[in-house]
Amino acid sequence: MKSLPFAALARIAPLLRAGxxxxxxxxxxxxxxxxxxxxxxxxxxxxxxxMPVELTVAPSAQTSYVYANDGRTLxxxxxxxxxxxxxxxxxSPYLLxxxxxxxxxxxxxxxxxxxxxxxxxxxxxQQAGAVSQxxxxxxxxxxxxxxxxxxxxxxxxxxxxxxxxxxxxxxxRLAIELEKRxxxxxxxxxxxxxxxxxxxxYGIFAASQVFFSKSPAKLDLTEAALLAGLVKAPTAFxxxxxxxxxxxxxxxxxxxxxxxxxxxxxxxxxxxRQSKIRLRLTTPANDCVSMPSAHxxxxxxxxxxxxxxxxQPAFGATAQERETNLRRGGYRIITTIDPKIQASALKHVLxxxxxxxxxxxxxxxxxxxxxxxxxxxxxxxxxxxQDNNGKHTDRxxxxxxxxxxxxxxxxPLLGGGDMAGYQAGSTFKTFTLLAAxxxxxxxxxxxxxxxxxxxxxITSPGPSACGDNWCPKNSSKSMTGRHTMWTGFGKSVNTYFxxxxxxxxxxxxxxxAERLGLRWRTEIDRTMAAPDQARKWGSxxxxxxxxxxxxxxxxxxTLAAEGKxxxxxxxxxxxxxxxxxxxxxxxxxxAPRCHQAVSPHVARAxxxxxRCVTGYGAAEGGCGGSGTSPMVYATMKRPVAxxxxxxDASKTAWFIGYTPQLAAAAFxxxxxxxxxxxxPGRGTISKFTVAETLKDALKGKKxxxxxxxxxxxxxxxxxxxxxxxxxxGRSRSDDDRSRSDDDRSRSDDDQxxxxxxxxxxxx
Numbered sequence: 001m002k003s004l005p006f007a008a009l010a011r012i013a014p015l016l017r018a019g020x021x022x023x024x025x026x027x028x029x030x031x032x033x034x035x036x037x038x039x040x041x042x043x044x045x046x047x048x049x050x051m052p053v054e055l056t057v058a059p060s061a062q063t064s065y066v067y068a069n070d071g072r073t074l075x076x077x078x079x080x081x082x083x084x085x086x087x088x089x090x091x092s093p094y095l096l097x098x099x100x101x102x103x104x105x106x107x108x109x110x111x112x113x114x115x116x117x118x119x120x121x122x123x124x125x126q127q128a129g130a131v132s133q134x135x136x137x138x139x140x141x142x143x144x145x146x147x148x149x150x151x152x153x154x155x156x157x158x159x160x161x162x163x164x165x166x167x168x169x170x171x172x173r174l175a176i177e178l179e180k181r182x183x184x185x186x187x188x189x190x191x192x193x194x195x196x197x198x199x200x201x202y203g204i205f206a207a208s209q210v211f212f213s214k215s216p217a218k219l220d221l222t223e224a225a226l227l228a229g230l231v232k233a234p235t236a237f238x239x240x241x242x243x244x245x246x247x248x249x250x251x252x253x254x255x256x257x258x259x260x261x262x263x264x265x266x267x268x269x270x271x272x273r274q275s276k277i278r279l280r281l282t283t284p285a286n287d288c289v290s291m292p293s294a295h296x297x298x299x300x301x302x303x304x305x306x307x308x309x310x311x312q313p314a315f316g317a318t319a320q321e322r323e324t325n326l327r328r329g330g331y332r333i334i335t336t337i338d339p340k341i342q343a344s345a346l347k348h349v350l351x352x353x354x355x356x357x358x359x360x361x362x363x364x365x366x367x368x369x370x371x372x373x374x375x376x377x378x379x380x381x382x383x384x385x386q387d388n389n390g391k392h393t394d395r396x397x398x399x400x401x402x403x404x405x406x407x408x409x410x411x412p413l414l415g416g417g418d419m420a421g422y423q424a425g426s427t428f429k430t431f432t433l434l435a436a437x438x439x440x441x442x443x444x445x446x447x448x449x450x451x452x453x454x455x456x457x458i459t460s461p462g463p464s465a466c467g468d469n470w471c472p473k474n475s476s477k478s479m480t481g482r483h484t485m486w487t488g489f490g491k492s493v494n495t496y497f498x499x500x501x502x503x504x505x506x507x508x509x510x511x512x513a514e515r516l517g518l519r520w521r522t523e524i525d526r527t528m529a530a531p532d533q534a535r536k537w538g539s540x541x542x543x544x545x546x547x548x549x550x551x552x553x554x555x556x557x558t559l560a561a562e563g564k565x566x567x568x569x570x571x572x573x574x575x576x577x578x579x580x581x582x583x584x585x586x587x588x589x590x591a592p593r594c595h596q597a598v599s600p601h602v603a604r605a606x607x608x609x610x611r612c613v614t615g616y617g618a619a620e621g622g623c624g625g626s627g628t629s630p631m632v633y634a635t636m637k638r639p640v641a642x643x644x645x646x647x648d649a650s651k652t653a654w655f656i657g658y659t660p661q662l663a664a665a666a667f668x669x670x671x672x673x674x675x676x677x678x679x680p681g682r683g684t685i686s687k688f689t690v691a692e693t694l695k696d697a698l699k700g701k702k703x704x705x706x707x708x709x710x711x712x713x714x715x716x717x718x719x720x721x722x723x724x725x726x727x728x729g730r731s732r733s734d735d736d737r738s739r740s741d742d743d744r745s746r747s748d749d750d751q752x753x754x755x756x757x758x759x760x761x762x763x
Contacts, residue, residue: 062330299382490612
C-alpha cells in the first residue's frame, strides 16, 4: 500500500494523540486509514485535507406545548420529533451510568476517539470480512446525530448515517475537535437529548414519558437500563411492540455492564436482572385530533388556533414555514380558552341539540376590549373518523355516497380556515343601526313601518318582488306602525330597517360590517360587497350574507367595548424555546390588536337600542313593550344587550349577546345543507344558550352597567314613553338608575357630538 502524503498524515495527528500507547494507536488507525486508502492516494488525501474541524449544530426539533389560559392545563402538543431538552441535573444518576456503561465505558478517559475501541473493531471486522463491530464513542455518536439533524437535503442525511470510511473519519475528526470546546457533561447531556428511543420519542424526556409516564429524574435502575439499551436498536429491543425477551436480555446486558464498571453493586445487579419489565405507556398528544378524550370539544378551538398560527408572519414567511416552526420550534403557547367557560358553553349547547343532530348548534364567547376567545363549543366530536356518521342532508351528495358531518368532523364550524359561515339574519341590522347613528341620525328617528315596503332596490321575480322592485315584509303583522330605532331594533322590524338602510345607503351598512371584522368568503358575497354593487344590496340589512360565529361574537364584543374593535385572538402568550416572547416587528404576537372602529358614543347609542331586544330595557327611550328575546335578561338578571336573527323559513337561528365584561354568539344551522330548515321550534335555542353561558361565566362578578348614550344621539324621545307599560319586564327601580350609573359629563357629550358630526360630514 502506498504511503499517504505528509500533509494528509498531519491532518490525522489529533487522532494519534487520542491513543494511550503508540502500538495501540497504530493498530487502531489501521482500520480507517486502510479503508481510506481504498479510495486511492489522491482521493484519500483530498478527503483528509478537506475534512471539517468544527461541528455546526443545528437546533434540534422540539415539541411545542399548547395550554389553556391558566398556563397549566395542557390542550395538546405539536411535533415532528417529540423532544424536550432536559438538563443533566434533571436526569436520574442511574441513567447516566447506564448509558456510559453500555455505549462507551471509557467515555471520561478518551478525547473523543477511543483508540482501543478502534483497534478492537478493526480486528473483529477483518476476521468477519464485514462490519461486525463499531468503534463509535458517545461523542462520535452525538456528532453523527448532529450531522443527521442538521442535514439540509435528503442526500446530506444519507451521508451522515451510511456506513462508509469517509463518514467514520469525519466523525472522528469532529469528535476530537468537539471535546476541545465543550465538557464531557455537556456532550452527555446533548447526547441524551438527541438520541432516538423508539415510539417517536426523541431525547430522554420523551422516552421517559412514553415508556414510563414519568420524568427522567424519577427513573429507577431497571427503567434507566431499559432506556439505555434502546438507543442501540430501538425497534429490535422495543418492549412494547417488539420481542419482550429481547428487550429483557438487552436491559440485563446493560445492568451487567453497570456492575462491571462498578456503577452498581452485585446485589443491585442481581435484583434488577430478576425484575420484570413494567411499562406505563403514554401516547403523547400530537395536533388537534389528539385532544384528551374528556376534552374532545377543545379540538374546534385548537383548529381555530392552528389556522390563526398559519396566518401569522411572525412564525415564517409562508404557511409551510409556519407549520414547520410550530412542529419543530419548541414553543410554549398559552391560549385564551377558559376551561370553565368552555365547559359551561358545551353543557348548554348539548342540552339543546344532541351531537347526532344534523343541525349544528354552536357558541363562541369573546372578551370585549381584548378579542380573546374564551370558549368555542359545538354539538360535534372533533374527529376524522366518519365511519358512523349520519346521512348527508344534501340529496345529491347523499346519492354520491357521501356521509354527513355529524357527529364527527374537523370542519371549522365556528370560524377560521375556509369556513364561510351561515346566513346571520336580523343580527345584520346591527350594521345598519351603527351606520345610521354614525351619519347623525338619532335613536328617536321614526318611521311608520308598513307590513310590506316597496323599495328602490331592483330584484328578480319571486315572493319578495312587486314588479321589478324588492318588497320585503315583516315577520308579523303586529309590527306594522310607527317605530324608532329602539322599537325597530328591539322587535326586529324588517321594513323599518330596510327604510333606514335606504336613507343612509346600503353601502354604508356593508362597509360598517367590514369595519367590525366581517369578511366575504362566497363568490356572491364578494360580488355584492364590491364598491360598485354594495349600494344595490338592499337585502344586506336582513342578513342574507354569511358570517361565522367568531365574527358575530366579536361584533357583540366591539359594542360591549364601546366601539373598540379587537381582532379575535386565541393566544395569551407565545414563548420561544429560548424563553423570549414571540414578536413581529417589535410587537408581541399575543398582544391584543385593537383600534377604535366606531366612536364610543355611537356604540353606546347602539347598545341602548340593543337593550330593548333582551328585555333589559333602554336607558333613554321606549322599547314599546317586550323585545324579541326577553328570556335573556330574565335568565341573567344583569345588564345585557343583544340581537336575535333568523333567516327565511328559519333555516338558521342566531343570537348575539353581551355585557360590558363578556360577549357571545350562538347559532343553529345545517352546515352540510344551508337550505335545510332548522324550523321555528329551534328559534329560541341560541338565546337561551347565550344567556345561560354568560350567566355561568359571570357568576360572582360585579354587575357592570352600560354607559348612557349622549343626548345628541337620543333625539327628542319622551321619557314617559320609556317608562310606560311593561318595558321588557323591567321594574321602575331598574329604570330609575342614577345618572352617575352610566353618564358621562355633558362636556364629554358635546365634544363627542362635534367629533362625530365632523366625521359624518367627511363622508
